[in-house]
Amino acid sequence: MPNLKEFTHSMLKRFACCLLWLFIQPLHAEPLYWSATKGSTQLILFGSLHVGSDQLYPLPDQLAQKLKQSAGLVVETDIRNQSNITLPATTVSSEQVLSDEQLFVLDGIAQQLRLDAQQIRQLPPWSASLILQMRQFLEMGYQADKGIDLYFMQQAEQHQLPVLSLETLQFQVDLLAHLPNSGQELLVSLLDEWENNTQLTECMIESWKKGDEKNLLQMLTLTGMSAELEAQMLTERNQDWAEKLTHPHFLPQQGKPYLVVVGTLHLIGKQSLLNILKQKGFSIQQLNQSQTASCSFL
Secondary structure (H helix, E strand, C coil): CCCHHHHHHHHCCCCCHHHHHHCCCCCCCCEEEEEEEEEEEEEEEECCCCECCCHHHHHHHHHHHHHHCCCCEEEECCCCCCCCCCCCCCCCCHHHHHHHHHHHHHHHHHHHCCCCCCHHCCCCCCHHHHHHHHHHHHHHHEEEHHCCHHHHHHHHCCCCCEEEEECCCHHHHHHHHHHHHCHHHHHHHHHHHHHHHHHHHHHHHHHHHCCCCCHHHHHHHCCCCHHHHHHHHHHHHHHHHHHHCCCCCCCCCCCEEEEEEEEHHCCCCCCCCCHHHHHHHCEEEEECCCCCCCCCCC
16 A cells, blocks of 8 residues: 555645546547636636546647647646645644544545555545545546646646746645644545545536536535635635736736636636636636536536
8 A cells, every 4th residue: 555645745746726626528528718808918718627537638729729829828836846845734633523424434435445544534634535536536547647737737848838836836735734624624525425426527527528617516516615615715716816817927928828727616606717807807708619518416
């Protein structure tokens, strides 16, 4: 069995918006993406997938062209910059915040994934949640090394385009670690939905590849994320990103579009990055062709 501390650190290097919700598209997919324009500031905003597989590529030609014609790439965080990441000290363990029934479920999942349940119990909830989720992705054949974020960063490097980060990886690690009870809600939610994960994943994949924004919004609503967690993980970050994307010092080359690749959930909903940009005077236009998924989360 791999060393859990090393496994956690490896998965953190691949972390970008949040765990369960961001998935895979096949070759023929039309992923969700938009243009946002205000004066000389031009953005192409693309909903990212943080894990992937070989079947994900190649991406639609128009996306490759958007990157080639851009002034640069903007991502949540440059996961290639992995130096000096400090894992916060454990102050609350998963064992301390879970009920006996929840611990029983946790032990069963750990056994299913061939992980040491006792070691998982001693991890902070945010870390345990991340390990279980990423391990499940690996079991399903999806890897962070083949995610959209990293792919576009590699392409930008080949085209000698700058890569700009909205956040540092350390910020994202600290964000998770400082959630209430070290991310108890993330772990409890994962445990509660574990038996349905396969079906949910299948529907999310179909919704993703068809660009079904309505279905993805339905999924977000049904996750039951608390207002506090949604504010910390989505809304507050969207507001911060919007400020950066409208500041000329962050995007130095005006008059040419930047390709912005962020987690899909940041681009949908009332408090989305797109809506915040619209409130700031940007003209928003959806560029992909969407279809309705045959599945439903209701």
